[in-house]
Amino acid sequence: MNLRKYLVLLAVMCFGGTGDVLLARGMKSIGPIQLHHPQTLLYALGNPWVLLGIVCLTGFFASYLTALSWADLSYVLPATAMGYVVVALLSKYFLGETVSPMRWAGVLIISCGVGWVTRGPALTETKKEPLPAPGGQHEIA
Amino acid sequence: MKSLELWGAIALIVLASSAGDVLLSSAMKRIGDLGELRARRGLLVVIGKIFSKKQFLLALACMSVGFFSLLTALSWGDASLVAPASASLTFIVSAVMAKLFLKEDVDSRRWISALLVCVGVVLLTQ
Numbered sequence: 001m002n003l004r005k006y007l008v009l010l011a012v013m014c015f016g017g018t019g020d021v022l023l024a025r026g027m028k029s030i031g032p033i034q035l036h037h038p039q040t041l042l043y044a045l046g047n048p049w050v051l052l053g054i055v056c057l058t059g060f061f062a063s064y065l066t067a068l069s070w071a072d073l074s075y076v077l078p079a080t081a082m083g084y085v086v087v088a089l090l091s092k093y094f095l096g097e098t099v100s101p102m103r104w105a106g107v108l109i110i111s112c113g114v115g116w117v118t119r120g121p122a123l124t125e126t127k128k129e130p131l132p133a134p135g136g137q138h139e140i141a
Numbered sequence: 142m143k144s145l146e147l148w149g150a151i152a153l154i155v156l157a158s159s160a161g162d163v164l165l166s167s168a169m170k171r172i173g174d175l176g177e178l179r180a181r182r183g184l185l186v187v188i189g190k191i192f193s194k195k196q197f198l199l200a201l202a203c204m205s206v207g208f209f210s211l212l213t214a215l216s217w218g219d220a221s222l223v224a225p226a227s228a229s230l231t232f233i234v235s236a237v238m239a240k241l242f243l244k245e246d247v248d249s250r251r252w253i254s255a256l257l258v259c260v261g262v263v264l265l266t267q
Contacts, residue, residue, distance in 0.1 A: 004176065017224075023212065024220030033216045035146075041209055050212075065165065065191065069175040073166035074239040074247045077232045078254050084225040084261075091221035099221050106264030110229065113257030117250060124246040 001122055008066050009079050009118075015060035017086025021094060022053030028095070071122040078117040081110050147223075150214035154207050154227040159234040161203035163242050168196040170243075222265060229262040 026049030027033075033040050044050050067076045088107045091097040172178065172190050179187045191197055214223045236255050239245040 008176075016228075020211075020215075020224040021220055024215045024224070027212055027216040030216065033213045041212055044212060065169055066175045068166045068169040069172060072239065072245045073162055073243060074236045074245050074251050076166075077162065077235050078251070078258060081229065081232065081258060084228070084265075087224045088221055091219065095220060097219050097221050103221060103265050106225070106261040108261075109264060110225070110258050110261035113254040113261065116257065117254035120248070120250040124244070 005067070005070065005122075008063050009076075011063035012060060012067055012076070012080045013082040014086060015056050015063060016080055017083035017090065019053045019056030019060055020083075020087055021090040022049050022056055024091070025095060026050035026053060072124055075117060075120070075122045078114050081114045084110050147214060147217045150210050150217065151223065151227045151230070153210040154214060155230045155234055157203045157207035157210065158227070158231040159238055161200040161207060162231070162235045163238045164196045164200035164203065166239070166243055168194040168200065171196075225265050226262055229258050229265075232258055 026047040027044060029049065030040065030044050030047060033044075045054075064076070064080070067079075084107055088099050088103065092099045168191070169175070171194065172187075175187055175191075178190070211223070211227065214227065217223075233255050236247055236251060240247040
């Protein structure tokens with residue numbers, strides 16, 4: 001892991017949380033979706049908040065794909081859980097939702113889990129066949 | 142009833158997203174480090190390689206199902222409940238799938254982390 005890789009993980013966290021909150025802001029202004037009117041979901045795609053959310057989630061997706069190209073899925077997923085802190089903060093200050101002390105405790109414990117996993121190795125070591133040395137027939141005995 | 146519908150939508154998000162995650166991870170591992178590839182061959186080559194992978198297209202289909210379930214669930218419940226609950230449960234199911242299908246070394250550190258996230262989710266739903 002180097003600085004570039006940690007920055008990619010940071011981008012995953014920020015874009016994911018912000019995107020979710022923007023989607024929520026848009027969907028709240030549209031109102032509850034009725035199961036027998038699923039076409040309302042297509043109408044939701046024209047909402048500016050939903051569109052902004054989709055832009056953020058596109059950024060999330062690009063950084064997420066990059067992270068998955070050099071780290072295990074079971075490493076990247078918890079590392080992205082720090083996005084919950086972003087969701088909790090934005091839900092409180094941007095959406096005006098009530099975030100109870102219990103939910104804050106949940107955010108804290110999730111963060112501990114994330115901190116724990118990111119201290120471990122990022123990629124499962126695969127046992128590769130040793131490459132033959134150049135000019136293998138001249139190997140030193 | 143509303144609560145049952147909400148948790149049904151969350152379950153659909155979790156299953157669709159986990160399948161999508163496993164497929165995505167498999168596709169990206171086959172391509173290799175995207176940052177290095179972009180530096181060497183350029184962004185268009187990276188995008189071309191990604192979209193030529195069958196697993197990636199399947200993952201997109203799964204994630205579309207997950208995304209529309211998420212929109213529906215968000216219109217029914219608080220974002221500070223729906224987003225963390227669905228994402229955390231996705232993490233647990235994905236960890237199991239990663240061990241089963243991707244043969245990842247999900248060691249005690251990662252399971253403990255999974256447990257902590259689970260406890261966190263329970264607290265989030267209080």
